[in-house]
Amino acid sequence: MNSPSPSKYGYYALSLLLAVNLLNYVDRQIIYAVFPLIKDAFTLTDTSLGLLGSAFMICYMLSAPALGWLGDRTSRVKLASAGLAIWSIATSLSGFAGRYHSLLLARVSVGIGEASFGTVSPGLLSDYFPRERRGRILSYFYLAIPVGSAFGYLLGGILGKKFGWQAAFFIVGLPGVLLAFPLWILHEPERGASDEKVPAVANSRRTDYASLFSNRPYIINTVAMTAMTFAIGGLAQWVPTFLYRLHDLDLAAANTYFGGITVLAGVAGTLVGGWLGDFLQGQMRRGYLLVSGWGFVIGAPLAVYALVTSSIITCLAAMFFAEFFLFLNTGPLNTVIINVTAPAVRARAFAVNIFIIHALGDAISPAMLGWLSDLWGLRNALLTTPVAFIVASFFCFLCGRVIGEDDGEVQGR
Numbered sequence: 001m002n003s004p005s006p007s008k009y010g011y012y013a014l015s016l017l018l019a020v021n022l023l024n025y026v027d028r029q030i031i032y033a034v035f036p037l038i039k040d041a042f043t044l045t046d047t048s049l050g051l052l053g054s055a056f057m058i059c060y061m062l063s064a065p066a067l068g069w070l071g072d073r074t075s076r077v078k079l080a081s082a083g084l085a086i087w088s089i090a091t092s093l094s095g096f097a098g099r100y101h102s103l104l105l106a107r108v109s110v111g112i113g114e115a116s117f118g119t120v121s122p123g124l125l126s127d128y129f130p131r132e133r134r135g136r137i138l139s140y141f142y143l144a145i146p147v148g149s150a151f152g153y154l155l156g157g158i159l160g161k162k163f164g165w166q167a168a169f170f171i172v173g174l175p176g177v178l179l180a181f182p183l184w185i186l187h188e189p190e191r192g193a194s195d196e197k198v199p200a201v202a203n204s205r206r207t208d209y210a211s212l213f214s215n216r217p218y219i220i221n222t223v224a225m226t227a228m229t230f231a232i233g234g235l236a237q238w239v240p241t242f243l244y245r246l247h248d249l250d251l252a253a254a255n256t257y258f259g260g261i262t263v264l265a266g267v268a269g270t271l272v273g274g275w276l277g278d279f280l281q282g283q284m285r286r287g288y289l290l291v292s293g294w295g296f297v298i299g300a301p302l303a304v305y306a307l308v309t310s311s312i313i314t315c316l317a318a319m320f321f322a323e324f325f326l327f328l329n330t331g332p333l334n335t336v337i338i339n340v341t342a343p344a345v346r347a348r349a350f351a352v353n354i355f356i357i358h359a360l361g362d363a364i365s366p367a368m369l370g371w372l373s374d375l376w377g378l379r380n381a382l383l384t385t386p387v388a389f390i391v392a393s394f395f396c397f398l399c400g401r402v403i404g405e406d407d408g409e410v411q412g413r
Contacts, residue, residue, distance in 0.1 A: 009187060010128035016182060017125055018141055020084055023176045024114055025148025026155065027091040028056070030172055031107065032237045033156025033255045034165035036244060041165070042100045046378075050370030053237050055104050057363035059111030060118075061355045065209070068119040068351020072344060076120040081184035083116025088176025095170030118354055123346035126338050127189040134338060135281065135288065139274020139331030146266015146327060150259035153240060157255030192343025212352050217340045217403045221289070224395035225333055226357045228296065231388035232326065233362020234369045235303070239319070242378050247312045257316055265320045269295075269327030277332035286400030288332035288339075293396030295328030300389040307382050326389070329396075336399070 031038070031052060039049050071079050090109035097103035122138060129137045152172070159168035212218055243254035273291055280287025302322035309315050341349040365385075372381035 013128050013186060014125060014137065014140060016179070016186060017080075017121055018144055020080070020117065020176070020179055020183060021121065021141060021144035022148040022151070023084070023088070023172075023179065024117060025144050026152040026172055027087060027110060027176065028114065029149045029152030029236065030091075030156040030168060031056075031094075033153045033240060033251075033259075034160040034168055035237075035241050036251055037160050037165040038103070042103075044100065046370035046373045047367060048100070048370075050237070050367040052104060052107055053233075053366035054363050056107040056111045057233070057358045057361075057366075059108040060115045061358035061363055063112045063115045064119055064351040064354040064358075065348070067116050068348040068354075069209075071116075071120040071123075071347030071351070075188060076124045076347065077183060077186045077188045080117045080120050080124070081180050081186075083113040084176050084183060085113070085180040086116070087111075087113025088173045088180070090173070091176070092170050092173030094173070095166040095168070097166070115351075115354065119351040120347050122334055122350055123191075123338065123343070124188070126346075127191065127343075131339075132282070133278065135278035135331050135335045136274045138334050138338075139270050139277075142330040142334065143267055143270050145330060146262045146270060146323075149236065150263035150266070153255040153259035153262065157240075157252040157259070161250075161252045191346075209348055209352065211345060212341070212349055215340060217399055218337065218349065220395055220399040220402060221333060221336045221340070222353050222356050224292070224392045224399060225353065226360045227388045227392035227395065228326075228329065228333075229357040229361030230365045231303075231385040231392075234365035234385050235382065237362075237366045238369055238373075238378065238382060242307075242382060243312075243315075246379060247315065249312070258319075261316060261320045262323060265323035266327045269324040270330045272324075273328035274331035276328070277335065284404075286403050288336050289396045289400035289403065292329035292332045293393045293400070295325040296389045296393035296396065299323075299325035300386040300393075303386045303389065304383065307379060329392075333396075336403075340403070 035049055038044065038052070039046075042048075067079065067083075087110045090106050090113060094103055094106040094110075097106055122141070125137065125141055126134055155172055156165075156168050159171060163171075240251075240254045240258050243249045243258060244251055247254075249257065273295065277288040277291045280290060284290075299322045302318050302325065306315050306318035306322055309318065337349055337353055338346060369378075369381045369384075372384065375381075
């Protein structure tokens, strides 16, 4: 079937998918806003607390390959809609958890639903718009990361303080149920609708998982995203608690400050990164990767300073600028995945990417930082994360070099 006009239906699809992605990150992040309340309710160690985040990510990554395979063979909008319904119901049911293990099981179910959406949505969205605008379009879509995460922190802090952590889960899970039907009936464009002029190798019959592991730019880009995910995942889950413990902010204030910073820095960084990435990509084949690499380089020392300063004002200021430069990568690195893979394998490309970046990233970093916090204290544990940003920058620059050698287009080998 033909793709609807990008100027009309494409922007409706973008708006709907962005709204769903916002709920994706609200429901994912809200648990970290109420960590102290859950810790007190179940008398948990930091290690057990961190496992709530890790359990979600482990299920998210393990279910992604199967869902990616399914997403390349069935309706992407139907799969995304079903995933939305599953994770929204599971989030609301988290509010009824009377024991630690019940909450753990609910978070596992959230992971399955969100993986259904995450594997198909970027490729689906890219088919509504021209190839040369992908960076900006995906940057709009990924505004959900800072905005949704911030709302998760803000709503968790406010609702948790006023009504308790159980009510916070129940309330934020309801909107997703309402959006499941509009997503179910969304018109789905033809796969690869915006890839009319990609090289002939894009039509290669090698559209299995094995083809992805012989795609050098894809693998190196995924390694860069893995290092980034390890650090950002740990920081996102523990910084509100860091502000609560080491800067003596109350729970609502800690989440409000961190949520506000994440919104402002994340929106600005994501939009600038998408625009700058498209601009530089028009000038050179490695434009997206240069934007991301230098963002990591600049963000790392700013993150260190935010963690070591004793002043709450300078801590928050440094955190703002660190997040701004780190969010530059959001649109560009995800656009690289689309640009170096064939349309018939994109859902699986994002599925493998999800599996790897979470298996070696934020599936282990929350529990690992919790364990290190029990040993060394939370500040020292968090200071291990900026090193990962430097690792991410190295692989961004390496990927840019490889793309320059391979013409930066769809890889079939």
